[in-house]
Amino acid sequence: MISIIIFAVLLLLGFGFFAMNVNKIRTNILMGRDVDRSDNKGERLKVMSLIALGQKKMFKKPIPAILHLCLYVAFVVTQIELLEIIADGLTGEHRVFREALGGFYTFIISFIEVLSVLAFVATFIFLARRNLLKIPRFNMKEMKGWPKIDGNMILVMELILVTFIFMMNGADEVLYSQGLSHAENLGDQSFGFAISQFVGPALFGGMSESSLIIVERIGWWGHILMVFTFLNYLPFSKHFHIILAFPNTYFSNLKPQGQFNNMEAVMKEVKLMMDPDADPYAVPEEGDEDAVVQRFGAKDVEDLTWKNLLDSYTCTECGRCTSSCPANQTGKLLSPRKIMMDTRDRLEEKGEGLRKNGKDYDDGKSLLNDYITEEELWACTSCNACVESCPVNIDPLSIIMDMRRYLVMEESKVPNELAGMISNIENNGAPWQFSPEDRLNWREEK
């Protein structure tokens, strides 16, 4: 009875704390400007199924894709066993699904065990890749410190999770074969699970009943405690992508990547300028929502859209964007991954400040300058390689562009040569100093 109460309290705390932190993230994301992604629901579901569920873009790099797939499928399928653990924990029963599901139960748990072994191997390879092989994208500047620890912590937690599963199933298998397991005896000598029916006797075969029970309980409690720990670690970690990958791909940009968004605020002003009948001194009508003056472009996180902010929390820092970036490949400061990490870190900082000090709080900092420098922004060629390479459809380019817009339109901070190019367009209708009258000269030239 006491264990049921402890379990129930842990369960409540585990999910409650998680929900609280998820809600903080949700509030942070909703700080962003609105963008309409409510259209084309069918198409969006398709994109989500292919990219998040189906991992389509991961397969551009087949080896990491297969390793990642092992972890991913193991994680998803293990949730079934987790349901049973929760049911057992709350009822005081043991393996409550077994009798009802019969042979299917054996199949499911066997499937989980096989996947867990694959996941265990994949995790080891991932740890080795991260720490022993010098893969450039895992060893860049922005990966020093916490991001590196974070990456390793997740992998170690996964190893522990799998270890506990086999302690639990292995010791239980030995107990069951001796008729000592708490699970209902169905008249057989073994659970018949694919891995633990061999691993259990091999590892724990000679142990006494009390030792076996202790090992089994450490496995069971250890596993569920790790699950709660892991769950509550997610909102503080890049690993949150396992959840956000789904909404993030659902809300993908469905337009051609080459198309940059239209700035409606600018459109109104330009139309006014070009309309000979417009009254430039007209007072905006009362109740006109657009009368609220918005910044052109983005200086800080609240100037970005909620999708940009969702992108930043979805990023798992894999670095495919940065390793495909032409600016980064040629030694420039720009790293699209850093743009995403900076956006998230600034959003966390800003959100925390607002929660503590009220909604008018200003810490005097901003994403631009305090996190992202002008030099990074001007190094971008807008080639979309980062967007194309992201396995979960994150768009660093639109953040870069919005920050350029702020620099140019609000602060007139533009590289000299570009200022010249823009005034050429205004004066000559071409980015170079040629007379518009000469535009057709090529027709007569030999």
Place this chain on the structure above:
Amino acid sequence: MSDLMKVPTMAEMTANGEVPEILFWVGCSGSFDDRAKKITKAIVKILNKCEVKFAVLGAEESCTGDPAKRAGNEFVFQMQAMQNIEVLNGYEIKKIVTGCPHCFNTMKNEYPELGGNYDVVHHTQLIQSLIEEGRLQVAGGDTFKGKKITFHDPCYLGRGNNVYEAPREMLSKLDAELVEMRNCKAKGLCCGAGGAQMFKEAEKGDKEVNVKRTEEAMEVKPNIIATGCPFCNTMMTDGVKNKDQENNIQVIDVAELIATAADL
């Protein structure tokens, strides 16, 4: 002026009471840059050879605004766009072919929200469809026999708008060997000119992007780097010079290759 170099303007056509099948949007580079003008002329010759009834805007054409938008100046972009749209709508233009992927992307994707709705194609798409319809015969000839050609994908044609096959199908008509770079199609590396970089010095780094891309091209030992964008053409030409390869590698637009193969 030979028949193949007939270039009527919209104003001239309208004065004669004629309506073109398609408007050829030449673009700033194609109008003013000496190298790009040759690409423009190749496109003109192909259009005339296929008896496509086309016109250009001439002095009425103006920058689409692409570099201003990519440089962050939405005001200048929209002013350019709206002026162009006024001209295009004034002539009741329905279909446009551009000689530049940046003009193509901007007019196809970014003009509709500002009131400009046209069927916009890139010159590689148009030429490919002319070949497919049998309006253009590409004999192949001996010009490209034994030559290795690699195609450099322009970002705003490829990743930007998912046009990967049209230029490749055109090149497959030549009697040449088409070789792909390690990074091609969706993985293609930028030439370094996009996002208004064409008009400024690069930020501090350890290499120029165009040199890096040229090195990638050199890995497959091509005789010709084929391009579909006047800016890529400039960047790759400079890259080839930087690597002292001018005598071994030519940088040529797909339209020029087709015009040569069709004896134009």
